[in-house]
Amino acid sequence: MIYDVVIIGAGVTGTLLARELTKYKLNICFIDKGPDAANAASRANSGIVHAGFDAKSGSLKAKLNVRGCKMMKRITEELCVGYRNIPSLVLCFSESDRAALNELYERGIKNGVPDLRIVERDELVKLEPNISDKAIAALYAPSAGIVSPYELCIAAGENAVQNGASYIFNYEVKSITENDGIYIVSDGNSNVSARYIVAACGIHCDDIAAMSGDLDFEIIPRKGEYMLFDKSCAGCVRNVLFPLPTKNGKGVLVAPTADGNLIIGPNANVSEKDDTETTACGLNEIYENAVKLVKTLPSLKNVITSFAGQRPTPSTGDFIIKFSAKYKKMLHIAGIESPGLASSPAVAEYAVQLLSQAGLILEPNIKFNPYRKKLIKIRELSDDEKQKYISKNPAYGKIICRCESITEGEIVDAIQRPMGATTIDGVKRRTRAGMGRCQGGFCMPRVTEILSRELKKDMSDIRKYGQDSILLYGKTK
Numbered sequence: 001m002i003y004d005v006v007i008i009g010a011g012v013t014g015t016l017l018a019r020e021l022t023k024y025k026l027n028i029c030f031i032d033k034g035p036d037a038a039n040a041a042s043r044a045n046s047g048i049v050h051a052g053f054d055a056k057s058g059s060l061k062a063k064l065n066v067r068g069c070k071m072m073k074r075i076t077e078e079l080c081v082g083y084r085n086i087p088s089l090v091l092c093f094s095e096s097d098r099a100a101l102n103e104l105y106e107r108g109i110k111n112g113v114p115d116l117r118i119v120e121r122d123e124l125v126k127l128e129p130n131i132s133d134k135a136i137a138a139l140y141a142p143s144a145g146i147v148s149p150y151e152l153c154i155a156a157g158e159n160a161v162q163n164g165a166s167y168i169f170n171y172e173v174k175s176i177t178e179n180d181g182i183y184i185v186s187d188g189n190s191n192v193s194a195r196y197i198v199a200a201c202g203i204h205c206d207d208i209a210a211m212s213g214d215l216d217f218e219i220i221p222r223k224g225e226y227m228l229f230d231k232s233c234a235g236c237v238r239n240v241l242f243p244l245p246t247k248n249g250k251g252v253l254v255a256p257t258a259d260g261n262l263i264i265g266p267n268a269n270v271s272e273k274d275d276t277e278t279t280a281c282g283l284n285e286i287y288e289n290a291v292k293l294v295k296t297l298p299s300l301k302n303v304i305t306s307f308a309g310q311r312p313t314p315s316t317g318d319f320i321i322k323f324s325a326k327y328k329k330m331l332h333i334a335g336i337e338s339p340g341l342a343s344s345p346a347v348a349e350y351a352v353q354l355l356s357q358a359g360l361i362l363e364p365n366i367k368f369n370p371y372r373k374k375l376i377k378i379r380e381l382s383d384d385e386k387q388k389y390i391s392k393n394p395a396y397g398k399i400i401c402r403c404e405s406i407t408e409g410e411i412v413d414a415i416q417r418p419m420g421a422t423t424i425d426g427v428k429r430r431t432r433a434g435m436g437r438c439q440g441g442f443c444m445p446r447v448t449e450i451l452s453r454e455l456k457k458d459m460s461d462i463r464k465y466g467q468d469s470i471l472l473y474g475k476t477k
């Protein structure tokens with residue numbers, strides 16, 4: 001089989017592009033070295049749909065951010081993904097910082113950010129009652145929002161598969177060659193062939209580019225750590241709060257999440273690629289910075305988990321979306337650091353335009369269905385509706401995750417859906433089972449049993465996530 005397009009990388013860039021391409025009569029395949037979509041930056045980020053005032057005017061980043069932010073509402077509705085349009089506030093703490101605040105405002109206006117304005121202390125307190133007593137003004141961006149990043153990534157992959165795309169997981173691309181206009185990617189064991197290749201590999205984009213001989217950019221991994229607070233802390237802030245940006249980035253934020261938690265972070269430290277460990281020092285650093293933005297921040301005993309993600313920072317300073325110099329039909333989508341999530345629908349749209357200009361024939365697929373197969377979330381239903389589902393399938397009446405009220409029926413659905421979950425974290429990211437206060441302490445063994453039963457695998461073959469995350473080594477009784 002020769003695919004029309006093979007996309008390497010099933011982060012939000014890759015899966016949204018796969019979905020965009022299924023709007024046309026094309027054979028699409030997306031590949032990832034991980035066991036699921038949303039392995040890397042698309043799993044661990046702030047989840048902010050940035051309005052678009054940060055990036056340098058005229059850059060690709062600025063253009064795609066503003067466009068992506070505008071597209072996000074519709075796309076998340078189609079894909080049934082958690083999204084809320086809540087404003088962002090960049091806080092100014094002294095008169096000497098006014099110039100920087102004004103500069104950000106001017107840049108936002110140039111970039112085309114709608115309804116952007118500077119608010120003074122009186123209005124700021126009304127907008128955000130828990131604002132720090134020291135904040136004197138802020139840049140107010142009402143077009144910003146929050147989205148569940150891994151949900152968006154998984155939902156886009158699922159919808160692409162529903163519309164005919166194929167996918168291969170646990171497949172690490174190790175080489176790319178060309179033979180008579182056909183590209184062959186290989187993991188060392190088997191080959192996948194395509195007429196067009198798109199590399200959307202996050203922090204590994206430069207490694208993939210090296211395979212095609214493109215050595216003109218580098219990706220610098222910059223780790224960002226986070227702390228996530230229990231849902232009881234969600235009311236701490238109403239908006240997404242940032243300090244003024246520095247040369248290191250947007251700084252530590254305090255924000256609600258699309259799922260109803262409170263998040264603080266990230267810091268920004270250059271580290272090794274794939275290092276996603278959190279450190280006591282890093283977590284202290286983010287708490288100390290977050291506390292400056294608000295009057296009161298919940299205490300650390302309310303933190304339910306910490307995590308870290310790696311920013312794929314490009315050496316060029318802008319998103320790199322261009323064809324390989326050697327392989328004319330291989331498109332690099334590299335250096336998609338923040339605001340890459342906010343930009344992702346627009347990145348997909350732009351990549352399709354470039355592929356079309358390079359000769360990819362786009363004949364509309366009239367069967368394309370933008371709507372993701374309906375999700376059943378029992379916890380959100382009325383008692384009558386719950387009863388209806390339970391009478392059809394008693395598994396919808398059996399709670400597995402008590403913290404988040406997730407039923408066995410929903411977990412089975414997550415496994416059986418297109419591009420279904422095959423790991424414990426895959427179930428978690430699709431259903432929220434294990435994302436509550438106890439972080440899977442109670443439900444993980446039950447989820448393991450359900451995965452084992454549904455996938456017809458021995459329990460010892462069920463992984464938390466990657467091949468090495470073994471939970472059970474054998475029977476003791």
Ligand SMILES: Cc1cc2nc3c(=O)[nH]c(=O)nc-3n(C[C@H](O)[C@H](O)[C@H](O)COP(=O)(O)OP(=O)(O)OC[C@H]3O[C@@H](n4cnc5c(N)ncnc54)[C@H](O)[C@@H]3O)c2cc1C
Binds near residue numbers: 204208266
């Ligand atoms: C700390 C942090 C905070 C951020 N906050 C925000 C935010 O609030 N808002 C925002 O808009 N953006 C934010 N971002 C940026 C955003 O997360 C990224 O821009 C986006 O997730 C990039 O998606 P991607 O698909 O390009 O890359 P990734 O999500 O990194 O996906 C790349 C995929 O490629 C796969 N891969 C790599 N090499 C290979 C190979 N050889 N073979 C097969 N597969 C391979 C990986 O397994 C991975 O799944 C943040 C990023 C970080 C790290």
